[in-house]
Amino acid sequence: RMETDCNPMELPNNTGFEEDSDYRDFEGTDVKDMRLEAEAVVNDVLFAVSNMFVSKTLPCAEDVAYINVETRERNRYCLELTEAGLRVVAYDFDQTDDRLQTPYHETVYSLLDSLSPAYRQVFGNALLQRLEALKKESQS
Helix, strand or coil: CCCCCCCHHHCCCCCCCCCCHHHHCCCCCCCCCHHHHHHHHHHHHHHHCCEEEECCCCCCCCCCEEEEEECCCCCEEEEEEECCEEEEEECCCCCCCCCCCCCCECCHHHHHHHHCHHHHHHHHHHHHHHHHHHHHHHHC
C-alpha cells in the first residue's frame, strides 16, 4: 500500500467509476485506479522538483501508472507506480527500458531522496518551515 499525504477530500468526486460497468462488480472491494494514486503522488512532491506529471503516452491501468519527473538537477526519469511501490524504468520521459533493474521504493519521498540532493534540500526546508509555523501556532 502506497503512503501519500493526500487528503481524500481533495480528490475529485467525478472519478467515473460509478458509470463504468467494469467497476460495478468490485463495489465494496478495495480496487484502486493507479492513475488516481499517481496524481496524488505528483501533487504531494511537485513543489520539490522541476517538473512532474502522470504520463499520457504510456498506458495507465488499475495496477500500474507511469510518472515523468525532472529533478532540480535537470535529470529526467520515468517512474513506474504499482502496488509494489515506485521505481525508475527509464532515464527519459515516457520511456520504459526492460533491461533496467532498479529497486522499488515504498514512497515517492524515498525514491526522490535517492535521486536528487536538491529535492532532499527543498523538502527538508519545507518541513522545517512547517515545523516553525506549528511552533508559532502553539505559542499563540
